[in-house]
Amino acid sequence: MTTASLFDAYSLAGPALHLPNRIVLAPMTRFRATKDGSPLPFVADFYAQRATAGLLISEGIWPSRRGQSEWRIPGLETTAHIDGWRRVTDAVHNAGGRIFAQLMHGGRQGHPLSRIAGDIPAGPSSVPVPGPVHIRDGGKADPPLPRTMTRADIRVAIEDHAAAARGAITAGFDGVELHGANSYLIHQFLADNTNLRDDRYGRNSTADRIRFAVECVTRVAEEIGAGRTALRLSPGNPQFGMHEADPLPVYRALLAELDTLGLGYLHLTDAERPGVRTGETPFPMLADLRPGWSGTLIANVGENGEATTRSVGEKILAEGLADLVSYGRAFLANPDLPARFALDAPLNTIEEDTLYTQGPEGYTTYPVLAEALVRD
Template structure:
């Protein structure tokens, strides 16, 4: 039986275990969306993961969702990431950059630009800005001729990611951000070939993935999805059909992996596992949900056919999470107040497990 500590081939990489560090926003980037020395230390501390997926990285200025997040659309940003990827590799790790275009989940106070989306429909709730939370604005609906350039922005950022030393990229197609907005049946009210029936609503995701594969290769390209989730007010009709059709199209591109969140009934997720012929990463939790993933959840999903298991919050307070899972050591709790406060406290200050005599 497959265990969490068996190796796995992912594209051109050999992973020493099946533990994935999930992408998590930490808003520790410097001005200009630059990665920092502290970020290099943070990721290097967690390099025993079979694979690290970075925090969401904006592929373009208008794609930035939150203040304090890093980018991959300038030469300066690329240069700032090189010490991060080098530190991970020096510690024996592998790291993909998650490419995250926020779409309508943004604000002009953050970017200086009006947010864009499939349609002029605002997200539910408040978005983060440099002066605090504000109501989500009405985005500008993209013209049909503009949509391909936003799909290509993922590919452009992917090229920069590889130049910066990343082993690959993960397209953020989940949690109510731009790809998810196009998949939606209420954020996407378009009447052109990007809206309406399932075949049209998956088009943007497929075009973004295809452009990225052309740019850096299928072995370096993954995608994260949250079937049926309602983040930022996104709704999806025909969830089983929508995602089965999407996975069928993505399978033709030969992506390195699909990364699913447990946002749908287990039966639906198992069906998607069967529909996807390649590597499946499963996150048995919901972002910001009440449940933190543990060893039992990982073993359950490995038994259901997942290849890799991603852990989010567990990695925040446990840089040595792989060893704790392997040996049954206690999982340290995380201080939620330090998630987004900036600085090194609650970022670099969590120690590895200290054995006592």
């Protein structure tokens, strides 16, 4: 047990960032990008509004068009992308905030009608996602059969992450989080049913199954520094048809390989699954993996279940399961979430029907507490 509170300051050692609290904005896809993948102008407003968080993590950003999973998701490949994100990071820093970019390579996720290149996506193995899938501007289609990545494809994907990480730092981000969770490329290499390879990136060997994740994280750390590099994982998360029958041995081995690198943080999602929210260990992945990670750990526990509350976040910190706690839905609807938590003030209700539209409504239009009280 510890006495840590959500409102205690924290030092993120790698990029030497002083966090005024331990409340983190979780990365969430919102589809507020142009057709070429540049963030729309009001994206800067969204993140600046939430700059009182200890740390902001951006929505998932594809590192190259080879990793684009859906239409109107932003990228970090071109000069236009970097310029667009520079406006975002400048707005955040001017508001006193700190922000990491999440690099999200879709792997098998995607459809030719939702990709700028119009090509078939590629993953560790030719295993399609459960259908139907979203395509550009609101349509749906049957999922394509993804290509199996060659060894050359794997090397290109790793270098794409390194190039995008370098672009993120050029754009003013304080660091980069690699998306190794929620069914995206790194997770696909870790999971049972999406990695059927018989080479050194698969087989039935744990060392081979974690190889892509280790090489990708290591390469990014070489490019921008380990302290500016982070990783998100979601052991056992079943989203988008993922299956991991016994995830803990795989993730223990992965953490053992990465712990010595001195990464900025590990972002661990303890996703809700049948039976894991009962008994004496409500967060089994955190409880098992926390002792194997010596650096900063951010916990996210609202995935697939009820939104995380202040009290749940405090419990996680008090039990020593994490150093910081990330919030998603509560932060979307409440740009001043830390202040509301501190005052035990009521929260705005999220507008579900505007989550994935392209305008500012339901994105930058949520009131802060003073405005909400006036409206009431």
